[in-house]
Amino acid sequence: MAEKLLDAQDVSVEFKIAGEYQKALHKVNLSINHGEVLALVGESGSGKSTFAMSVMGLHNPDQTKVTGSIKLNGNELIGLTERQFDQYRGVSVGMIFQDPLSSLNPLMKIGDQIAEAMTVHDKHTQQVSNRVLGLLDDVGIVDAKRVAQQYPHALSGGMRQRVMIAIALANEPDLIIADEPTTALDVTIQAQILDLIKEIQQKKNAGILLITHDLGVVAEMADTVAVMYAGQIVEKAGVEELFNHPKHPYTRSLLRADPSDVKPGETLYAIPGTVPALKDMDHNKDLFLQRVPWLDESVVNANVKDELQQVGDHHYVRGTAWQNFEFNDVTEGENQV
Amino acid sequence: MSDLIRIENLKVYYPVRSGFFNRVTDNIKAVDDVSFSIKAGQTYGLVGESGSGKTTIGKSLVGLEDPTSGTILFDGEEATTIKQKKKLNYNKDVQMVFQDSQSSLNPRRSIGEIIAEPLKSFGVPNAIGAGAGDKRSFDQDDIDKRVLELLEIVGLPARTVTQYPFQFSGGQRQRIGVARALATNPRLIVADEPVSALDLSVQAQVLNFMKKIQRDFGISFLFISHDLGVVKYMTDNIAIMHNGRFVELGTTADIFDDPRHIYTKRLLSAIPSLDVSKRDANRAYRKRVEAEFAENQAAYYEQDGLRARAYDLKQITPTHSAALKKGEA
Amino acid sequence: MWRTILRRVLIMIPQLFLVSILIFMLAQLMPGDPFYGNLNPNSDPATIARMRHAAGLDQPLYQQYIHWIDRVFHGDLGTSYAVNKGWTVTRIIASRLWPTISMGIIAAILTYVFAISEALLSARHENKTIDRILMVWNTITSAVPSFVFYFLMMILFVYLIPIFPASGTGIDDSQSFTTSFFSNLRYAFLPAFTIALFSTNSIFQYLRSNLLDQQAQDYVRTARAKGVTIKDVFRKHILRNAFLPIASGIGYSITGVLGGAMFAETIFGYPGIGALFVQALTSRDYTVITAVMLLQGFLALLGGLLSDVISAWVDPRIRVK
Structure with a gap:
């Protein structure tokens, strides 16, 4: 069997609250293959985002204990230093967040925010601005040249989420984590963004970890579904199996x-x-x-x-x-x- | 059945000022000539995307916004302006429930004080049921009693009275908002996205509960939402809004089974289906409708400045009308 | 943008007009009149009446105001009765303006340098020792009246360790401004440094909480998810967003320094506008008082305008409007 793209074994996360460590995630096992969409479903407080943040290494290290094993393309992520993590964030994994307005720096031009995703990993990248325009084009933004010069507030919600996707795609990551990517969007825009994510995933054969509370989104997008409750996975199955049985x-x-x-x-x-x-x-x-x-x-x-x-x-x-x-x-x- | 509230040719414009002297040079037509009516004991759904004007309609109905023109007839009496509403003591009959229960409940007031507030303005009705109670008491004991009664109706324990909003979950806070809205025996509650901030399980609690109070008390709802799944479940009639205009209006079955306007079709096709086996077909259908929308948009709208303005509604059946293309009957 | 500025400038005209009326009324409310204390106690009432008539003080208020504002428009702010008796007020203010500007600019720059460095240190080491020390320090400096610190600094650096002159300026009318600016540094530095050291509190508190707020923003998480290091996120993303609200305050600071620092100038014997104002107040030199107040009113309005322009310049969200 081919190597798994993401392989998480017994991942537990504890947060320091009022001086004591409390478990928010308990022995989670999940894996994603190349080209697979795994939906992680659950209500707020179930631990979905906690898991995603562990894969990204974005928990505050002073107040969080992450144990277990998370392997991406066979490389262990737990225990990496900040510096090592920085080199893989945005390169092997890209992330899309819920609220595209607050997730973009209000004082930075769209083009610069996309370019940063590339230059931060390779200072000598050639023709960054051309690649920025290419990415904007990939995510279905027609007037790429003009949009690159704009600030986030000038764009609509759907456009902003397209920009976020462009940022996540900048280095052609193997894994894309989408944390409630359409929750803040109108239903027609949601449909467009979901279709876009699906299209890109098929074109690049990327794996997707889709975090959502919306069963409709799961039914539209997922290959495999994991249902979470109170920090644990309670059920895991192929999407048809899960909805039918x-x-x-x-x-x-x-x-x-x-x-x-x-x-x-x-x-x-x-x-x-x-x-x-x-x-x-x-x-x-x-x-x-x-x-x-x-x-x-x-x-x-x-x-x-x-x-x-x-x-x-x-x-x-x-x-x-x-x-x-x-x-x-x-x-x-x-x-x- | 007679209309509880009738909205005729409602317009809400916001002036746009520009130029050196800041003169009004244009209007943003948040609500542009809409008419509809809600019957007693029914739920009317107002559906549209953000910026469509649905919240503005809700606000003009409860008196948070003065319409630019048009009339609102409540039980046959004119209640268009905030002044007219004041005179009628209208807000004892029409209340609002908001989307964000966190920010719509004053964090420094106890739950008891929050629910008592409308009772202090309009008095405690001497009977139960929508609109019931001609004699209204302003006696503190009656107010206290009514607050406890309301908490029981919304299923919260009596000790809640002395607690504060932050001590409750989203679903519980939404119930508190409903209790406040119910206090004066209103006949109409305007619910603006009442469940969109809630988790699925809690959303079910609130929706069930709204249906129950409607059954028990005969209350009417104006249910404003962008979630078509919830709207389909909750409403008797629906108006679809786009750019401040109604593009289609009908019974819930009319809208879901026989959508006639391209925008309605587009909205419906965008709803994700729980039926996994149909997802490829759904996606293909959605693509087709998107293409049709892009192609036919010009035919369904006239250009009004930068905005696409839907044509006037044309009646298709006695219950169903749509802003059809020019020349289409 | 230019149109907005022009509109703002035009709005300033009626505002200034209102300010001038207010100041004129306030001057009228002051006990006594310009002749108070300057008259020979033995003058007969007829002489006083004649002098009052000559000065126009027996006319109705509105006429006096019209006369006054008319003269102000022609650059005639009147003559000093006490501070520099016989000098025109314009000349007095001109002689005090350069010392005030040179010290004010140094003080403003140092204030921002101190406050910003303190806030950065604090925010980067939230709840650590250095943060706590800076919080306490800023609480003390804002709680204790500033003149107490001015006296302490005066005692310390002028008497105990005499490395700074006790009073005066190095500004000489015969020198060019740049020459006199540098010869003045020795005089201006101690008061400017002292003002800056003890007036960091509001900027410090504001900036510190801004920095902490911004660190928790979603766009910071986005930048981290791109692989930007914590240090670079701070430098490239957080700083600019956190400085934004501070930037608008800079307008007020710039014009504020021109109004002079009353306490500091007086205590350090530094002959600027602030000291002038105190002198004029104590000797009831009302032409000077009204002139300085008018200057400060004008500067406050200008500061507001400048602040708006700066905000619009640094914040793209405001720029469009």
Whole structure:
């Protein structure tokens, strides 16, 4: 089997909060092949972005402990010095963020911001300005020459996100991390940006780590899906398998909470309760079960193995509670916070 | 069923000043001649992208914005200007819920004070239900009682009264915003992107809850959103807005099953589908609609300065109208 | 851009007019009148009345104002009654202007140099010892009245370690400005240095919190994700964004120094506009007082204009409008 593009094994992340380290990510295993789109799905606070920031090495080293192994093209990233990390950020991995306006320096011309992504790694790069125009062209910006001379505030939201993509692509990285790339955009612009990301990915055979809370975006984009809850992966499968045969109670709950396929007369499934605070996360349990009110305490408090169980072809689920899980349609919908 | 609120030829223009003497040289037509009406107990969806003018309509309806021209008839009485609204005590009947529950709740006020605020202005109604309660009490005890009652309706414990907004999650804060809006027994609630800042599971809580209070109290909603999935689930009627104009208007089924305007088609084609097997087909369809939009845009709009202005709506069926191409019936 | 500036300048005209009325009224409110203390106590009322009439002081207020503003327009600010009796006010101000400018410029530059270096040190080492020391230092200098420090510096560098002259300037009317500027440095340096050392607080606090704010911005994360080193992110991205709000204050600083530093000039015996103002106040030399106030009012308006121009010049988001 060919070498994996990204191979993360047992990645845990702890943040120092009020003097104590608290776990935000617990033994995450994920891998991405060349040309694969992996969607990491979950609600806010699930740890999706924490994982992405670990791959980028962008956690504040004074307040964060990252353990485990993250290999990119076979090279270990955990334990790299800042200087070593700087040489690989933006070269082997490019990143796209949620809010393209705040993610661009308001006082720097678009062209300069794209050029910086190249010159920072190679001071002697030839014809940077031509390559900037080429990149703007690649991301579908028609009037590249004029746009390069503009400042971010003069562009529309969709244009800005195209610029962000151009920055991420500048050094033709093998892996692109897109953290909620369309959440701040209108739906027609979202569709354009998603199509653009897909197109580029196919053309360059890049791997994509797509972080999103939007199931529609997942269904449109992903090859593989990993569902996260409270710092752990609870389910992992190919995209069709996941949408057609979801197993874990959390995955199933999310799908039933999405209004797009529910008839107006039906009630949406509202997941009761909230994601626990970091200090209350006991990662030996399946933490989501706390939010299923009709389950027996013995089920909720049962210890669960760190490793996911294989339940099908490339389909993995955490714990065993899914085997007997049924929705209790009496309480459904009447749940309160 | 009669109309609860009727909006006729509403225009909201913002002057553009330029030149040496700062004279008004142009207008930004945030809302450009729109008419619609909401029936009692129904949900009306207002859909459009950012800058389409949908929020401005919401603001003129609750009285945060004075229209440039047009009329707003509430229950048959004119309530167009802020002054007219004041005279009618209109805001006891029309309230607003905002997108950002974080910034729309005063961080220095307790939840009890926040919910009591409209009660202090309009009094505590002596009955429950949309518009109910002719006799209104300004007695502090009644206010306190009503606050507790409202918290129960939105499913928050009584101790919430003494707590502050930062102590709650996004979904809970949104419920508090709804409790405040419900306080005076309004007949219409303008909800401006009420769930777009929320996670899926919490969004479901708030949407279910809105439907429930509509069932229980007969409240009407103007539901402003850019999320077509949510709008489809929530609304009875929809208006699609583009550049300050309505391009299409109809029942939810009219809009989703038989979109007639190119912009509506474009919006609908952009919704990501949960059906993975159709995604390539969807993408191809979207590309086709994009191409059609690019090609036919000129036919569907007249040029108004730099803006594309949709033609006037033409009726297709009794419930469905669209700003069709010139010459198209 | 030019059009905006021109419009701003035109708006300044009515503003200046208002300021002049205000100053004129304030001068009227001062106890006594210009003859106060200058009259022979034995003068008979008729003589006083004659003198008042000659000076136009028996006319209605608005006429007095019109006369005054008319003279101001013709460059006639009146004659000093006390500070330099018999000199025209224009001449007095002219003689004080160069010392004030030369010291003011040095003081302004040093203030920014000190405040910026302190803020950079603080922000780079947030919550470390150096940051804490600078925070305490700036709190002290802003809490204690500045003249206390001026006296301390005076005692230290003029009497205990006498390396600076006690008073005066090196400016000589017969020399060119550049020559006298350099011969003046020895006199101007101590007051300028002292002013700068103890007036960093507001710029320091503002810039420090700006720098910390900017470090948490999303564009910093973008730059880091490109592979830009922390140091370069600071240098190329954060600094400019953090300086932006400070830049607009520079306009006020530039014009502010021309108004003179009252305490410092007086304590260090430095004959600038600030000291002149104090002298004029104590001797109720009202022509000089109104003239200096008018100058300061004008400078404040000019400072506002300059600040707007600077903001527009450095911030592309403002530039378009």
